[in-house]
Amino acid sequence: MDKLPLHIVRRPELDRVFGLLRDNGYTLIGPTRRDGVIQYSEIRSLADLPVGYSDRQGPGSYELVKSETPRCFGFVHGADSWKRFLFPPKRRVFGASRQAGPQAPFDIDDLRSPPPAYAFVGVRACEIAAISILDRVIGSELLDPYYRQARDKMFVLAVNCIEPGGTCFCVSMNTGPRVTRSFDLCLTELGEEFGVEIGSERGAALFKQLTSRPATAAEKELFRLLLERASERMGRHLETEGLPEVLRKSVESPRWQAIASRCLACGNCTMVCPTCFCYNVVDSTDLKCRKAERWRYWDSCFTLEFSYLGPTSVRYEISSRYRQWMMHKLAWWHDQFGTSGCVGCGRCITWCPVGIDITAEASGFRETAPPRAVPATPQQAMPS
Amino acid sequence: MNIPGPLSQKPRLAVYKFSSCDGCQLQILELEDELLELAGEIEIAYFLEARRQALPGPYDIGLVEGSISTPAEERLIRQARKDCKVLVSIGACATAGGIQALRNWADIDEYKKRIYPRPEWVATLDVASPIAGYVYIDFELRGCPVNKRQLVEVLSALLAQRRPHLPTYSLCIECKRAGIPCVMVARKTPCLGPITQAGCGAICPKFNRGCYGCFGPAETPNIAALGRFFQEERNVSRPAMVRMLRSFNGYLEPFKTSSDDYEQCIQP
Ligand code: SF4
Ligand code: SF4
Ligand code: SF4
Ligand code: SF4
Numbered sequence: 001m002d003k004l005p006l007h008i009v010r011r012p013e014l015d016r017v018f019g020l021l022r023d024n025g026y027t028l029i030g031p032t033r034r035d036g037v038i039q040y041s042e043i044r045s046l047a048d049l050p051v052g053y054s055d056r057q058g059p060g061s062y063e064l065v066k067s068e069t070p071r072c073f074g075f076v077h078g079a080d081s082w083k084r085f086l087f088p089p090k091r092r093v094f095g096a097s098r099q100a101g102p103q104a105p106f107d108i109d110d111l112r113s114p115p116p117a118y119a120f121v122g123v124r125a126c127e128i129a130a131i132s133i134l135d136r137v138i139g140s141e142l143l144d145p146y147y148r149q150a151r152d153k154m155f156v157l158a159v160n161c162i163e164p165g166g167t168c169f170c171v172s173m174n175t176g177p178r179v180t181r182s183f184d185l186c187l188t189e190l191g192e193e194f195g196v197e198i199g200s201e202r203g204a205a206l207f208k209q210l211t212s213r214p215a216t217a218a219e220k221e222l223f224r225l226l227l228e229r230a231s232e233r234m235g236r237h238l239e240t241e242g243l244p245e246v247l248r249k250s251v252e253s254p255r256w257q258a259i260a261s262r263c264l265a266c267g268n269c270t271m272v273c274p275t276c277f278c279y280n281v282v283d284s285t286d287l288k289c290r291k292a293e294r295w296r297y298w299d300s301c302f303t304l305e306f307s308y309l310g311p312t313s314v315r316y317e318i319s320s321r322y323r324q325w326m327m328h329k330l331a332w333w334h335d336q337f338g339t340s341g342c343v344g345c346g347r348c349i350t351w352c353p354v355g356i357d358i359t360a361e362a363s364g365f366r367e368t369a370p371p372r373a374v375p376a377t378p379q380q381a382m383p384s
Numbered sequence: 385m386n387i388p389g390p391l392s393q394k395p396r397l398a399v400y401k402f403s404s405c406d407g408c409q410l411q412i413l414e415l416e417d418e419l420l421e422l423a424g425e426i427e428i429a430y431f432l433e434a435r436r437q438a439l440p441g442p443y444d445i446g447l448v449e450g451s452i453s454t455p456a457e458e459r460l461i462r463q464a465r466k467d468c469k470v471l472v473s474i475g476a477c478a479t480a481g482g483i484q485a486l487r488n489w490a491d492i493d494e495y496k497k498r499i500y501p502r503p504e505w506v507a508t509l510d511v512a513s514p515i516a517g518y519v520y521i522d523f524e525l526r527g528c529p530v531n532k533r534q535l536v537e538v539l540s541a542l543l544a545q546r547r548p549h550l551p552t553y554s555l556c557i558e559c560k561r562a563g564i565p566c567v568m569v570a571r572k573t574p575c576l577g578p579i580t581q582a583g584c585g586a587i588c589p590k591f592n593r594g595c596y597g598c599f600g601p602a603e604t605p606n607i608a609a610l611g612r613f614f615q616e617e618r619n620v621s622r623p624a625m626v627r628m629l630r631s632f633n634g635y636l637e638p639f640k641t642s643s644d645d646y647e648q649c650i651q652p
Binding site: 264350 | 534
């Protein structure tokens with residue numbers, strides 16, 4: 001731990017960081033208190049942060065409370081994830097217009113406005129893991145240029161979680177609570193001061209302009225203890241050992257029906273999940289039939305339209321839609337992208353209106369004897 | 385929606401009103417930006433709320449507001465079906481019976497006696513019904529009132545001879561795209577969003593209220609699950625469940641049967 005390259009800056013230095021980032025053309029997005037929850041939105045200074053607030057999260061419940069310690073980041077991640085900025089929920093893809101009737105030529109306006117250079121403030125370890133999952137999914141395969149540009153430009157001012165939330169299980173998913181990769185600067189709140197780690201050249205260049213001092217041995221020890229304690233205080237746990245196999249063997253389990261008797265198929269879980277990437281593309285025309293537009297919207301495997309194949313939706317039963325969600329997150333994602341689709345952020349648990357808990361439901365399948373084995377991937381199940 | 389055969393060169397529009405509050409017709413008048421464009425593309429032949437002059441049918445597109453609750457209305461809707469190539473019911477009254485369908489659970493003669501000095505002069509059917517209870521409807525536009533954007537989408541689609549794209553999934557999807565924190569979770573406010581069809585833009589959650597369900601049931605509403613949660617976790621009583629389901633769309637299935645079940649204690 002002594003070799004830990006930890007620096008100490010005083011709290012007001014954070015305003016310097018914000019100022020320097022803004023001078024460098026960054027749009028600052030960070031945690032704010034809006035509508036009674038922590039939400040990521042544009043910030044300008046330290047004063048915009050929900051200083052002294054802390055969140056209490058549980059299945060289907062969220063509460064923001066004043067805490068005794070006036071910490072800057074005394075809550076976990078926001079209600080929404082950074083996905084909203086990198087992969088916006090509604091985006092105009094292009095438009096087409098023509099002056100006259102059906103035979104006239106038309107112009108395409110491909111107004112792909114480039115994304116701003118975002119500086120994300122207060123990014124947690126699980127969120128960094130989620131972004132690196134999105135990188136694999138939309139950053140390369142589907143080549144979403146907007147995502148790619150936003151992603152390449154973004155500055156990550158990360159924060160280590162020292163007080164995990166009631167629905168967090170990043171330790172189970174091996175994604176936190178300590179930030180170890182893909183960040184520019186990482187803060188850890190040590191009392192009234194911040195421990196700072198440098199994660200990139202950009203981060204180092206910015207850090208050089210701050211007033212700092214090296215951390216003492218005692219401060220490094222405190223840092224270590226805080227993160228160790230955080231790991232031990234996870235709100236939830238998910239045993240991942242062999243889980244994909246357990247789930248694959250449970251495709252026909254009656255448990256899916258049991259979950260479906262509580263699940264509303266509302267889609268909240270997929271919308272708030274930082275790695276769910278499904279979208280729909282919708283075309284529209286105007287009254288004169290002179291202008292057409294193509295829009296992209298976040299979609300969810302909980303809608304019927306999502307699974308329309310031929311004349312009907314192939315996942316009519318809510319049980320089959322819940323199964324798609326959980327199997328994709330925890331089993332098929334491994335086959336598809338080489339990782340789990342879940343980073344253990346707990347949002348789907350907190351923001352499920354009826355509090356369905358993916359960790360409890362997934363563990364439940366370990367208890368039921370697998371009725372019969374099915375092939376490893378849906379692809380393999382197809383006749384060759 | 386069935387995509388109709390070719391419409392006239394300048395399609396003729398009729399807007400009908402039955403038992404209703406005129407709110408949905410007002411949404412047409414409030415289109416502002418699009419209204420001029422619309423008037424350029426179609427001939428507004430019959431729209432009493434907008435102009436006194438009524439041109440005779442046949443019409444290409446008929447928009448129908450209101451529910452059928454009198455014998456005269458029944459005759460008129462049957463005629464409207466004959467006069468229009470495409471008939472679209474707009475708003476909760478036309479698609480579900482609306483607020484006035486609440487009387488379907490009450491004794492109408494009792495109402496008449498209490499309200500009117502000469503009840504025998506009031507000609508009324510036994511129940512107030514959605515339009516689809518009487519004639520074939522090509523498309524339904526939900527909401528109390530309908531959403532202007534959805535109205536433009538349906539008209540644009542009809543004029544372009546394409547399918548309109550209107551969601552049937554839950555309001556939650558729209559609510560979450562808009563970045564509104566869930567009122568069920570953050571405020572413990574009962575919200576009908578999970579069983580209600582999207583389309584309004586999540587107006588109520590945006591103002592920190594629960595959804596009242598004015599867009600009617602979503603594609604596969606799990607009413608039993610939400611109802612159980614409301615009763616067990618949110619102290620919503622059975623009678624309150626009945627009232628929540630029986631508002632704008634109470635006479636539309638599956639809200640209707642569920643509300644009956646809650647009333648008769650069949651629903652868990
Ligand atoms: S599945 Fe749930 S816990 Fe896992 S990353 Fe998605 S929202 Fe977070
Ligand atoms: S869980 Fe559903 S919404 Fe999420 S990525 Fe998978 S298929 Fe898409
Ligand atoms: S698990 Fe919860 S959030 Fe997800 S669809 Fe079901 S009820 Fe909605
Ligand atoms: S506020 Fe209502 S509509 Fe919005 S997500 Fe929550 S339950 Fe759904």
